[in-house]
Each structure stands twice: as structure tokens, then as C-alpha cells.
Amino acid sequence: MKLVVVSAGLSVPSSTRLLADRLAAAVDRQTPVDIRVVELRDLAVEIAHNFTNGFPGRALADALEAVTEADGLIVVTPVFSASYSGLFKSFFDVLDKDALAGKPVLIAATGGSARHSLVLDHALRPLFSYLRAVVVPTGVYAASEDWGAEGLPERIDRGAGELVRLMGAGTAPETAVVPESDGSLPKPAGPDRETRADGGSARGGAVTRSHGFQVIPFEDQLAALHG
Known part of the structure; x- marks a missing residue:
């Protein structure tokens, strides 16, 4: 099975990418998958050009194809202004409107405060429901204080397990x-x-x-x- 991880982290190293890697590893522990990571910061210029000329560059086209052909997705964004980042939203704006129909998606986000955890249900879940993806029940949010604390590993494993079951089922x-x-x-x-x-x-x-x-x-x- 093909698992594609979309990470919208901007810094290097990035807590967003760290969470994305941990989620992917948790999925791979439960079932062998081919993992492809799409770093959106590397595609920022091509995404902007796609908005102005209507054509994706080579790297962006390859990333869009990988997402479309994936058996499951993990999507992770940093929280900006109480929502997903503009770069994160822009990538899914240039994706074909039918690309995620029926596709299992595990949503996740990182932020500096636990107060932003509602971004999962108030922003990410509605976005992927609109795109007709099948969003797993457990979303994973990691605030700065969550790293190394109790609770985060359990949420990661639970969300990964739900994604594995949906990927294996294929249909509802x-x-x-x-x-x-x-x-x-x-x-x-x-x-x-x-x-x-x-x-x-x-x-x-x-x-x-x-x-x-x-x-x-x-x-x-x-x-x-x-x-």
C-alpha cells in the first residue's frame, strides 16, 4: 500500500515534520507501507505559479500525482492564526477536486499552545470532509509541551491504527x-x-x-x- 505524508512545516528542523515522521512510522509498524513524504515548503514557488498560470511545475505535478494515487494520506500543518497555514491550504486548492474522494486521511497539526488543538475539528476536518475524503476519528495535535509528555504517543498509535484499518478495508x-x-x-x-x-x-x-x-x-x- 502507498502512504503519502504531506508536511507543511517551514523551518528546519520542523516539529511539523517530526510529527509527520512519527505518524508514518506508527502506520508502518502496524502494516508495511511504501512511504512518500511531500514537503510543501519545497513546492511553495511552483504552487504560487500554478495559481497564476494554471499549470503545475514538474515537482508539483509529481507531488499531486502521488497524493492522487495514494491508498492513504497523513496531512500535518503548523497552526497559523488559529487555522492551517496558507501554504497547506494552497496545495489542496490546486489538487484536483476529485482526487481525495473516498481516500482515508489522518489529520494532524502542531502549535505553540494547547489552546489551538481545536484546529483539528474546526478547520482541518471540515476541509477534508468537503473534499470527500474519509477522515479518521482521531486527529493528532502536538503542542510544544506535548513532546516527551504522556499522551502523545498513544494518540499517534491510535490515529495510525484507524488509518491502517481504513486503508486495508478499501471500502466502507x-x-x-x-x-x-x-x-x-x-x-x-x-x-x-x-x-x-x-x-x-x-x-x-x-x-x-x-x-x-x-x-x-x-x-x-x-x-x-x-x-
Whole structure:
């Protein structure tokens, strides 16, 4: 699988790039991936020219193609004025509007204060939702005091694990998994269930797929609530 990491850090060394590398390493620990890092600071001039003449330079075109063909993305930006950086936004402005449709994306950001952590949900998540990407539930924010502190490694591993699962799935599940009425996890299919031709089984109105999860039709759930 191809993993592309987009880093909008400006300084060298950069805490944004450091977070990007840690996220990529966490993904690679959980499943082998081909990692490509796109440093936006190296593409700043070509991005600006693309806005004025409508054509990407060679390096920018290569980066845009890598993002389009990736199986998953990690995107990391520094926080400027309580939002993503202009360079970060400009790169995704010149990307084809359909390039990220259905693509798993792990969002992350760095900043000088923990007060900016809401940038993940107030700026980054809406941007990639608009681009029709599949944004993983866990976003990773790293303030200056987070480096070397408890909590950041766990968030990195959790976000990486969610991205791995989405990259491996390829597509969203066709049916939702519904817990049992007592709140417990669904039980595997037992011998008392009738096996269906499609590999699942049926008992009453409930259907259990071959992977063992029980799927209850909505009308049955509604009837149980009213009952």
C-alpha cells in the first residue's frame, strides 16, 4: 500500500515534520507501507505559479500525482492564526477536486499552545470532509509541551491504527453492526441459525453474516423499543 505524508512545516528542523515522521512510522509498524513524504515548503514557488498560470511545475505535478494515487494520506500543518497555514491550504486548492474522494486521511497539526488543538475539528476536518475524503476519528495535535509528555504517543498509535484499518478495508462496510439488546457485543452465529445461500444465517428478523456480527433490521429494533 502507498502512504503519502504531506508536511507543511517551514523551518528546519520542523516539529511539523517530526510529527509527520512519527505518524508514518506508527502506520508502518502496524502494516508495511511504501512511504512518500511531500514537503510543501519545497513546492511553495511552483504552487504560487500554478495559481497564476494554471499549470503545475514538474515537482508539483509529481507531488499531486502521488497524493492522487495514494491508498492513504497523513496531512500535518503548523497552526497559523488559529487555522492551517496558507501554504497547506494552497496545495489542496490546486489538487484536483476529485482526487481525495473516498481516500482515508489522518489529520494532524502542531502549535505553540494547547489552546489551538481545536484546529483539528474546526478547520482541518471540515476541509477534508468537503473534499470527500474519509477522515479518521482521531486527529493528532502536538503542542510544544506535548513532546516527551504522556499522551502523545498513544494518540499517534491510535490515529495510525484507524488509518491502517481504513486503508486495508478499501471500502466502507455495506451494513452497520448493531449491538445486542442488552448492550453486549454481537454473538457469533450458532448451530440453531439457518444458513443462507449468501453465507450468512437467519433467525427471526435478524441476520448474522459469516463474520459473526448480528445485523438487526431497523423495523425490528423500533418494535423492540416500543415493546
